Amino acid sequence: MPFLILxxxxxxxxxxxxxxxxxxxxxxxxxxxxxxxxxxxxxxxLVRQQGLQTMERARAAMNRNQMPVDEVIAGLCILVAGALLLTPGFLTDALGFVLLIPPLRAALAKTIIGSMRASGRFHVHAGGLGRAGNPPGGGPGRGGRGPVIDGEFEDVSDPNPNSPWNRDDNQGGNESLPPSDDTPERKP
Incomplete structure (x- = not known):
């Protein structure tokens, strides 16, 4: 790939x-x-006109709770077309004008999305809630699976079994837990 770019x-x-x-x-x-x-x-x-139209279509897709994947790829094509058209030269101008033809841009977007899906590295995750507080894919009452919560965890248990932190109430005697950083200390 670097050789091709060079x-x-x-x-x-x-x-x-x-x-x-x-x-x-x-x-x-x-x-x-x-x-x-x-x-x-x-x-x-042309780049300005088509860019504004693409942004409007992306906004409309998001208002319908749809991912504007086609519009994002079209926007990238328009961005590249603008760079090519501003670069002095006939070859770059021709490539830039080709990227501004909507049917060719749609075919290119379809090809790019298809190759990304075939590679297995393309996943679309929508987050947030829709207009009425429902998940975009539908809530449990509408046949959907409900919201998906993605998170990370860390095991913070003490590996020492005799530590006062790991004792049950029956084992621990009268020790009390030390105060956390955000609570005031109690004085006996």
Whole structure:
């Protein structure tokens, strides 16, 4: 994977330079620069519009107590498209505009989600309560299993069986537990 990234960092600028030379020779330097600025401006406008639409769809999905997984992946695609469109070059602009086409973005999202699920590393956990105080998946009265509480624990028992902390009331005599840090000490 690191080799692939290194190869991209070398190959993409070389391809961009070659495209600048070819297109600049065909349409001229001034029109090449104008085209690069125009694609950046148009791309920024499209990224803004589609980003706002995606945020609205994500908000609507969360209001329906659904996880906005498709919208998150679409948002990531729009973010990458914006970075590509702001990078000067014809190849990066073409890839950025491709990521702004909603059907292609949806197909890419479906592919990404499918590969993540197939790998077994993709789990969606929804927490919190819905609008009426019910868990999003339904409470026990609505056919759901109820809320899931995830937690950690630590065994804090003393390994010494003769410790006063481990004695029952029948074994312990008149010892009292020491006061905790948050309670005031009692004086006899």
């Amino acid at each position: 190869l991209l960092f070398i190959a993409v600028p070389i391809a961009e330079i070659a495209l600048f030379i070819e297109i600049g020779g065909a349409i001229g330097t001034v029109w090449t620069v104008i085209t690069i600025f125009a694609t950046a401006i148009i791309g920024t406008w």
